[in-house]
Amino acid sequence: GLLQIIYRAKMTLDWTLDPADVKRSIIQNSIYGVDIDKGAVDIARLRFWLSLIVDEHEPKPLPNLDYKIMQGNSLLESFEGVDLKFDLTRYKIEEYEPERDLFGNLIKPQVSFMDFISSKDGTAKFDFEKLEHEYFNTNDSEKKQKIKSELDAFEIAFINDCLNNKETKIKKELENLKKKVTGITQKTKERAIVKKEKELSDVQDSKNRLAELNTDDKPYFLWHLYFMDIFQNGGFDIVIANPPYVRADRPEFMDQRKQILNSGQFKTLWEKWDLFIP
DSSP, X not given: OHHHHHHHHHHHHOTTSOHHHHHHHHHHHTOXXXXXXXXXXXXXXXXXXXXXXXXOSSOOOOOOOTTTEEESOTTXXXXXXXEOOOOGGGSOOOOOOOOBOTTSOBSSOSOOHHHHHOOTTSSOOOOHHHHHHHHHHOOOHHHHHHHHHHHHHHHHHHXXXXXXXXXXXXXXXXXXXXXXXXXSOHHHHHHHHHHHHXXXXXXXXXXXXXXXXXXXSOSSOXXXXXXXXXXXXXXXXXXXXXXOXXXXXXXXXXXXXXXXXXXXXXXXXXXXXXXXXX
C-alpha cells in the first residue's frame, strides 16, 4: 500500500517517468520492512515483485530483497540481554594482523570482528552499505551468494564481539571482587562471586546458542546495522507498525515476552492486552 502511495505521488509530479523504474527506485531507496514471521516476509517480497512485473514492458531480473524486507524480532536490538546497537565509530580502527602459529596458521581460525573493520594501513575495509547495494542489483548467483556470506559472517562476528566485550567486563569485575578485602563481608563476597561466575557461564551459553542459531529465524533485529544508511541520516521519516500479538497466557510466548520486558525499552499492560507501549 505504501509503495502505491509514493508511486502515485511521483507519477503525478512527472508522468513521463517509466512506471517500473519508479517502483524499483522506491523499493530500493524508500521502503524497509521487518517481521518476525518468515512467511510474512516472503509474501511482502512477492507482492513487491508482482508490482514491478505488471509495469515492465519486457521482463527484467527481479531485485534481491533479502536486505530490504527482513525477518527478525523488531522489538529487540539485543541478543539474550546484550545490546547489539551497531556504531562503527565506537571501534578504534588500527593496524591489525591476526595471530598465527610458527607454521603461519591462524591461532583463532574463526572470523573475528577486527578482521572486518581493520586493515594493515589502519583504514576500515568493510563497506556494509556498498555490499547491500550490490546485492540488491546483482544477477550473478555466485556473486550474490558470496556477498550474502560476507554480510552474514559480519553480523555473527559483530554479535560475538558484543558477547566478548560483556565477557571481558564480567571477568574484570570478578577479578576485582576476588581481590577485594575491605568494605564487604566474606559471606557477601562469596555470594557476589557466585553471581558473577553464573553471569560468565551465561555468556558462554549465549555464544553456544548463537553458533547454533538458525539464520532464517532470528530472535533480534540489528536496525542500526542493516538499515545503517537510514540511521546515519537521522532515522525514518514514517514508521508503520502493529502491536505484537503476544498473549500473556500463552506459554510458548512467555520467553519472548520476558526478553522484550527485560530489554527495558517497553512497558506492558500485563495479562490484559496484547500490546506493548514504547
